[in-house]
Amino acid sequence: MTLLIQYTLIFASVLLLVALGGCFSEHSGVINLGLEGIMVLGALGGALAMKYVPSSVPAVVMIFVVSLCAILMGMLYSALLGVAAIHFKADQTLIGTAMNIMSTAAATVIVKAINVAENPDNISSAITYTGARAAFTVRLGNFEFNWFILIAVCALIISNIVLYYTRFGLRLMACGENPQAADSVGINVYKMRWAGVLISGLLGGLGGIVYITAGVSEWKFEVGVAGFGFLALAVMIFGQWKPKRIALAALLFGFFRALSNVYTGFPFLAALNIPSTVYNMFPYIISLIVLAFTSRNSAAPKAEGIPYDKGSR
Amino acid sequence: MNGKDSFFRRPGVQTFLSSIICVVFGLLLGYIILLLINAKGASAGIVTLLKNYMNYPTRPAQMKYLGNTLVKMAPLLMCALSICFCYKAGLFNIGAAGQYVVGAGACLYGALSLKLPWIACLLFSIVIGALWGMIVGALKAYLNVNEVISGIMLNWIGLYLVNMSLAPVKELASPYTQKVAAVNKAALLPSMGLSSLFSKNQYVTIAIPLSILTAIVLWVVLNKTAFGYELKATGYNKEASRYAGMREKRNIIITLMIGGALAGTGAAFLYLTGFEEWSVTQSSVPGMGFNGIAATFLGGLSPIGTIFASYFIQHITSGGAYLDKAIYPSQISDLIIALIIYLCGFVLFFKTVMNSRRPAKVTSNANDTEKKGGKAQ
Numbered sequence: 305m306t307l308l309i310q311y312t313l314i315f316a317s318v319l320l321l322v323a324l325g326g327c328f329s330e331h332s333g334v335i336n337l338g339l340e341g342i343m344v345l346g347a348l349g350g351a352l353a354m355k356y357v358p359s360s361v362p363a364v365v366m367i368f369v370v371s372l373c374a375i376l377m378g379m380l381y382s383a384l385l386g387v388a389a390i391h392f393k394a395d396q397t398l399i400g401t402a403m404n405i406m407s408t409a410a411a412t413v414i415v416k417a418i419n420v421a422e423n424p425d426n427i428s429s430a431i432t433y434t435g436a437r438a439a440f441t442v443r444l445g446n447f448e449f450n451w452f453i454l455i456a457v458c459a460l461i462i463s464n465i466v467l468y469y470t471r472f473g474l475r476l477m478a479c480g481e482n483p484q485a486a487d488s489v490g491i492n493v494y495k496m497r498w499a500g501v502l503i504s505g506l507l508g509g510l511g512g513i514v515y516i517t518a519g520v521s522e523w524k525f526e527v528g529v530a531g532f533g534f535l536a537l538a539v540m541i542f543g544q545w546k547p548k549r550i551a552l553a554a555l556l557f558g559f560f561r562a563l564s565n566v567y568t569g570f571p572f573l574a575a576l577n578i579p580s581t582v583y584n585m586f587p588y589i590i591s592l593i594v595l596a597f598t599s600r601n602s603a604a605p606k607a608e609g610i611p612y613d614k615g616s617r
Numbered sequence: 618m619n620g621k622d623s624f625f626r627r628p629g630v631q632t633f634l635s636s637i638i639c640v641v642f643g644l645l646l647g648y649i650i651l652l653l654i655n656a657k658g659a660s661a662g663i664v665t666l667l668k669n670y671m672n673y674p675t676r677p678a679q680m681k682y683l684g685n686t687l688v689k690m691a692p693l694l695m696c697a698l699s700i701c702f703c704y705k706a707g708l709f710n711i712g713a714a715g716q717y718v719v720g721a722g723a724c725l726y727g728a729l730s731l732k733l734p735w736i737a738c739l740l741f742s743i744v745i746g747a748l749w750g751m752i753v754g755a756l757k758a759y760l761n762v763n764e765v766i767s768g769i770m771l772n773w774i775g776l777y778l779v780n781m782s783l784a785p786v787k788e789l790a791s792p793y794t795q796k797v798a799a800v801n802k803a804a805l806l807p808s809m810g811l812s813s814l815f816s817k818n819q820y821v822t823i824a825i826p827l828s829i830l831t832a833i834v835l836w837v838v839l840n841k842t843a844f845g846y847e848l849k850a851t852g853y854n855k856e857a858s859r860y861a862g863m864r865e866k867r868n869i870i871i872t873l874m875i876g877g878a879l880a881g882t883g884a885a886f887l888y889l890t891g892f893e894e895w896s897v898t899q900s901s902v903p904g905m906g907f908n909g910i911a912a913t914f915l916g917g918l919s920p921i922g923t924i925f926a927s928y929f930i931q932h933i934t935s936g937g938a939y940l941d942k943a944i945y946p947s948q949i950s951d952l953i954i955a956l957i958i959y960l961c962g963f964v965l966f967f968k969t970v971m972n973s974r975r976p977a978k979v980t981s982n983a984n985d986t987e988k989k990g991g992k993a994q
Contacts, residue, residue, distance in 0.1 A: 394962030406955030416946035
């Protein structure tokens with residue numbers, strides 16, 4: 305039972321972080337379908353940091369350095385979306401998709417190149433980080449508390465305040481609802497959209513490193529992040545683009561994701577003899593059902609996905 | 618000079634040039650990545666990648682491996698056509714990857730478990746693929762679910778379902794399904810003598826000409842029929858087409874069903890040749906559907922252009938396998954393809970630049986006005 309709660313909380317944290325990232329981007333008016341790719345690059349940045357920082361450094365330093373690397377990689381990668389979507393009026397769906405495909409290929413190429421350079425016989429795409437990962441967790445009896453859960457909660461509180469109670473947040477949301485009106489009162493729409501995209505890179509990259517360190521000490525970059533970025537988008541839609549609701553949605557999805565990791569620990573679930581693949585399918589099926597019920601009256605920002613052109617105001 | 622200018626302003630020419638720019642920049646960036654990994658072998662590496670089957674010294678061997686590239690081009694082309702067709706109706710069918718997956722599951726299940734002949738297996742793939750597309754379409758039409766997100770979810774659901782349903786027909790010692798040729802020869806697509814053209818490459822079947830024929834049929838449907846016109850109208854402006862009496866809900870569902878059927882057929886075109894087996898433990902969705910996105914956009918969103926783009930994408934994907942694995946990861950070609958898709962997002966910008974070029978030769982005054990006009994569109 306504790307294991308289920310532990311996994312639920314950690315997966316919910318990942319979904320929360322990434323969905324909040326998507327929330328900022330979409331409120332600024334840019335659809336970020338590349339979140340999946342941003343997660344992969346964030347995970348890569350964090351994993352490389354864990355590989356090269358000696359595991360003897362204090363836990364605080366480790367968490368800080370790893371998060372910082374993940375965040376920087378995520379933001380750098382999200383700039384690909386920013387340039388294309390904000391300045392070149394590219395199709396945001398196409399760019400997001402390209403970023404997702406590119407991320408897995410790029411991460412695999414980079415990791416393989418590093419592995420082969422170290423040892424010519426090692427052509428795997430995996431990075432191992434057993435020692436470094438220990439810094440993220442604290443044992444409380446049976447429960448393994450992960451510091452990233454706390455970070456996710458902080459991100460939620462800060463996001464809520466920034467979006468609804470600061471001048472920046474309200475301006476950001478104006479750019480997603482009616483960029484022409486926002487521009488007419490002197491808000492720089494391009495700047496605001498850049499802010500939205502970069503924040504989504506920040507949170508997406510952080511979510512990526514949390515995801516790959518959630519339950520394992522080694523990650524094969526060939527597999528990417530298994531659609532988690534898209535689950536986060538479903539969480540965001542289910543949460544109606546509002547941070548507090550997104551948090552609740554993330555808990556629900558996190559629970560179903562956790563179930564596939566730990567169902568064997570429950571005698572009555574194990575007795576049902578359902579193949580493990582069914583549990584693997586759960587989060588995706590749930591999200592389809594949830595989307596079916598929540599998409600009709602969608603509270604999506606009205607101008608999202610439409611490139612802003614100052615000249616056509 | 619006037620004639621030359623109007624040549625460059627033709628839409629077809631501009632689309633072609635834009636695609637060439639994407640390819641050149643994609644390859645250039647790929648070359649830079651090779652240089653970064655290992656500067657010594659980079660030039661040889663990019664040449665190897667581009668030579669693909671021509672890396673073999675003798676002509677029969679070259680023909681044989683050209684055949685292999687074509688064998689994998691057929692499913693890629695079908696996936697690309699699926700995406701292209703749906704995109705014309707304003708739908709981004711990223712679910713083609715999943716429709717391809719369930720198509721693969723259907724034909725292999727038909728061939729290995731039910732021992733059906735090839736035509737039945739092919740039909741089975743078409744129907745299941747269409748069903749998978751229909752789910753996306755119905756969710757979109759009636760419940761306003763974003764087709765990209767539902768498509769992605771169905772990709773994963775499809776993958777796990779197929780892994781589960783093909784588990785009983787896998788080899789005992791490996792995670793791969795049994796060989797179609799060994800279990801049920803009648804399920805193999807007929808070659809009709811085509812394999813003898815490619816040094817007796819037994820994987821070369823009617824799938825290749827059929828996929829090209831499908832592209833031509835789709836071109837006709839999209840450009841010469843009322844149905845195609847309706848679909849494109851729905852894609853341009855949903856509200857206007859509804860106002861004009863088109864049933865846009867029905868059109869969305871039919872479009873995605875056809876898209877699903879095309880992607881499903883693509884899977885049958887590969888797995889019913891016996892060229893590859895399905896691994897029931899694979900944990901990521903096959904890249905075929907995603908590469909189809911590249912082929913679609915590189916082909917300038919035209920079914921005919923897609924034929925050539927599919928060949929090119931498959932050519933460099935196959936070429937990637939010949940890179941020296943001790944130095945370069947074979948995923949370099951995936952990376953180049955992803956870069957090309959990314960660059961395809963800039964096509965609108967390339968075209969704007971091409972359109973704003975001409976006045977520079979007339980007078981500087983006209984240049985300014987034209988530039989403003991070009992930008993506002």
